[in-house]
Amino acid sequence: MTECDPKCYLNELKPIWCPGCGDYGFLSALARTFSELKIPNHKLFVATGIGCSSRVVGYLKTYGINGIHGRALPISQGAKLAAESLGLDLTVLAIGGDGDLFSIGTEHLPHAVRRNVDIACIMLDNQVYAMTKGQTSPTTPYKEDILTSHSLNPPVDPLLDMLTFGTGFLAQGLATNVPHLVGILKAAITYKGFSFVNVQSQCVSFQEGDWISHLKQNCCYLKEGEIIELPNGEKWLHDPGNKDLARKLVEVALKERPYYGIIYRAPEREGYLERIRKINQS
Numbered sequence: 001m002t003e004c005d006p007k008c009y010l011n012e013l014k015p016i017w018c019p020g021c022g023d024y025g026f027l028s029a030l031a032r033t034f035s036e037l038k039i040p041n042h043k044l045f046v047a048t049g050i051g052c053s054s055r056v057v058g059y060l061k062t063y064g065i066n067g068i069h070g071r072a073l074p075i076s077q078g079a080k081l082a083a084e085s086l087g088l089d090l091t092v093l094a095i096g097g098d099g100d101l102f103s104i105g106t107e108h109l110p111h112a113v114r115r116n117v118d119i120a121c122i123m124l125d126n127q128v129y130a131m132t133k134g135q136t137s138p139t140t141p142y143k144e145d146i147l148t149s150h151s152l153n154p155p156v157d158p159l160l161d162m163l164t165f166g167t168g169f170l171a172q173g174l175a176t177n178v179p180h181l182v183g184i185l186k187a188a189i190t191y192k193g194f195s196f197v198n199v200q201s202q203c204v205s206f207q208e209g210d211w212i213s214h215l216k217q218n219c220c221y222l223k224e225g226e227i228i229e230l231p232n233g234e235k236w237l238h239d240p241g242n243k244d245l246a247r248k249l250v251e252v253a254l255k256e257r258p259y260y261g262i263i264y265r266a267p268e269r270e271g272y273l274e275r276i277r278k279i280n281q282s
């Protein structure tokens with residue numbers, strides 16, 4: 001194994017996800033991302049909540065914690081602030097499922113955006129509570145949209161919500177397209193400030209409807225500088241710095257067209273620690 005080989009970031013535990021689970025693709029993308037960014041193992045900290053997706057930290061050879069359901073964000077922000085105040089260079093990730101981050105843990109999202117602590121938050125969205133055997137989650141499709149769904153309530157839209165909260169970096173990837181996901185994860189981790197990535201990660205046991213085929217067949221990959229045609233016929237040159245375009249992209253329903261790539265990237269701005277430092281100096 002060469003130095004910084006992706007395998008260096010994986011421990012000896014064999015994942016116990018179901019064969020075909022999207023989380024395998026994500027784990028592999030994450031190890032490749034760390035390897036390509038050449039981040040030493042001891043400079044990585046990953047906090048997760050509870051769920052199948054949250055098990056990811058157990059397979060990594062980094063610092064980390066498989067925390068409490070819904071609490072990956074407070075743990076990771078605390079870790080990053082503590083490290084920064086001690087002058088330590090620590091790359092911090094918060095990872096959770098759609099149940100974890102957008103149900104029990106939802107209240108942390110807008111405030112993490114406001115604080116703008118430099119962490120990457122990654123949601124593994126399989127549209128269901130998989131670990132507890134298939135209850136509806138906030139992103140489960142509405143019964144009227146896919147007949148096989150048992151959700152009586154319309155879903156939340158994580159990308160629209162996160163952009164509305166003011167997230168400075170917003171992207172979406174697909175767990176089955178590992179090389180593309182690596183590019184997104186690298187951009188999210190190197191963005192200075194809070195970043196949010198939604199990863200569509202299929203659940204082979206409980207997700208209803210053939211979403212993975214839908215997501216693959218109807219998607220559009222966003223490439224900076226290339227033309228995107230919106231479902232309403234409008235044509236735009238993709239510029240992740242253009243918030244008007246980002247608003248249009250997140251308003252397109254996932255069932256209509258999933259967009260993969262960097263949706264929005266704001267210029268870097270002050271975070272919580274810089275604000276505290278300023279106050280202390282004045």
Ligand SMILES: Cc1ncc(C[n+]2csc(CCOP(=O)(O)OP(=O)(O)O)c2C)c(N)n1
Pocket residue numbers: 050051052053054069096097098099100101124126128129130131132137
């Ligand atoms: C406080 C608390 N409430 C409920 C649970 C039960 N529980 C464990 S995982 C989970 C949902 C996981 O769903 P998600 O975050 O979408 O992850 P997935 O398993 O689908 O990857 C729930 C409700 C718990 N562990 N702790």
